[in-house]
Amino acid sequence: MGNIQTFGVAGAGVIGAGWAARALAGGLHVLAWDPDPEAGQWLRETVDNAWPVMEKIGLHPDASLDRLRIAESLETMAASADFIQESAPERLELKTELHRRIDQAADPVVVIASSTSGLLPSEFQSRCRHPERVLVGHPFNPVYLLPLVEVVAGERTAEASIDRAIQIYADLGMHPLQVRKEVPGFLSDRLQEALWREALHLVNDGVATPEELDAAISFGPGLRWALWGTCLIFHLAGGRGACAKC
Numbered sequence: 519m520g521n522i523q524t525f526g527v528a529g530a531g532v533i534g535a536g537w538a539a540r541a542l543a544g545g546l547h548v549l550a551w552d553p554d555p556e557a558g559q560w561l562r563e564t565v566d567n568a569w570p571v572m573e574k575i576g577l578h579p580d581a582s583l584d585r586l587r588i589a590e591s592l593e594t595m596a597a598s599a600d601f602i603q604e605s606a607p608e609r610l611e612l613k614t615e616l617h618r619r620i621d622q623a624a625d626p627v628v629v630i631a632s633s634t635s636g637l638l639p640s641e642f643q644s645r646c647r648h649p650e651r652v653l654v655g656h657p658f659n660p661v662y663l664l665p666l667v668e669v670v671a672g673e674r675t676a677e678a679s680i681d682r683a684i685q686i687y688a689d690l691g692m693h694p695l696q697v698r699k700e701v702p703g704f705l706s707d708r709l710q711e712a713l714w715r716e717a718l719h720l721v722n723d724g725v726a727t728p729e730e731l732d733a734a735i736s737f738g739p740g741l742r743w744a745l746w747g748t749c750l751i752f753h754l755a756g757g758r759g760a761c762a763k764c
Contacts, residue, residue, distance in 0.1 A: 522686060524549055526599025526624075528592060528616060530557040533633050534605035535564040536661025538586060543569075543662065544690045545578030547585045551595040558588040568662050575663075592616070596623035601686055603655060605633040613642040621646035629679050629686070631655035631669075636703045639672030650676035655683055656704055657692075665693040668704045709748075 525541035527534045530552035538548045538561060550561055565586060572581075589595035596602060602624060606616055613632060620630055630652050632639065643652035654670035667687050671680050680696060687694040697704050703711065713735075720726050726734070742751050 522600035523547055524599045524601075526595050526602035527551070527605065528595065528602060528620060529605035529607075529633075530554075530561040531605060531607075532564075532659060533657065533661060534603070535561050536568075536657065536659060537603045537605060537633070539565045539568040539572060539662040540690055540692075542583065542585055543572040543575070543577050543581050545580035547587070549587050549589050549595050549598055551589040551592050561588070562586065568660070572662060592619055593623040596620045596628075597625075599624065600628060601683075602628060602630045603633060604630065608634060608637065610637055610641055613637060614645055617642050617652060618645040621648055621652070626651070629653070629683050631683055633657055635707055638700050638702065639670055639675060640700060641672075643672045643674060649674040651679045653679055653683055654704070655687065655694075656707075658706070665691065666706065667692045667694050668697055668706065669694050670697045670700055670704060672700060 524547040525537070527538050527541075527548060527550035530538070530550045534550065534552070538550055541548050542565065550558070552558070552561070565583065569583060589598070596619070602620055604613065604616055604620065606612055613634065617630060617632070624630065626648050628651065632642065632652075632654050633656060634642075634654055635656055637654075639652055639654045643649040646652055649672065652672060653675045654668065654672075656668040656670070658664040658666050669680060669683055669687070671677075684694040684696065695705070701708075717728070717731050720731060721728060739751075746754070
């Protein structure tokens with residue numbers, strides 16, 4: 519498993535709990551921290567709820583719910599983990615401070631990834647002593663079911679850190695997709711936002727209701743999108759004459 523044994527989780531909300539479930543299913547130990555004193559109980563209940571689904575998908579031989587532990591402090595978690603996934607609320611100042619603290623406590627070789635859905639890694643790695651190991655690993659909810667994770671480097675992120683994160687995510691059964699350039703919103707969220715903007719315009723102009731727009735996707739292109747991306751769909755729609763390779 520990418521030579522790691524303990525998967526660190528900073529922030530045990532919906533996304534952090536999803537990471538915990540996926541890492542446990544992958545046979546890893548999980549050490550989680552959250553500032554909410556009741557988060558530990560909620561985390562365990564969430565993982566327990568997800569476990570039957572993970573069993574159907576297939577568990578690593580070493581997978582066990584007993585491998586989930588709650589850390590007393592952020593620093594304790596950071597000092598003990600072999601890979602750290604930060605999943606705090608989307609506030610830049612908060613993430614910057616968390617990464618500073620994690621960076622101080624974690625071994626310099628430990629990669630620190632953020633689950634942010636749009637903030638740039640160059641911004642919250644600014645106060646780290648080892649910014650070369652800080653990056654974005656943006657998943658999709660529920661993390662334990664959806665395989666995509668967008669991997670984004672900051673200005674000072676080392677290529678070796680990106681490679682290591684990609685390997686760890688792949689070992690967990692995910693589909694790591696490296697974003698070539700640091701751009702707000704990354705890839706999938708920008709595509710989703712484009713569709714959402716158009717939907718809002720159509721509703722505002724009285725062209726369709728939200729229910730009609732959902733039907734326009736779920737009974738049509740959405741079924742294709744479940745298998746192929748937009749580019750491949752349009753490529754195939756051209757038929758044999760569209761490409762010499764067809």
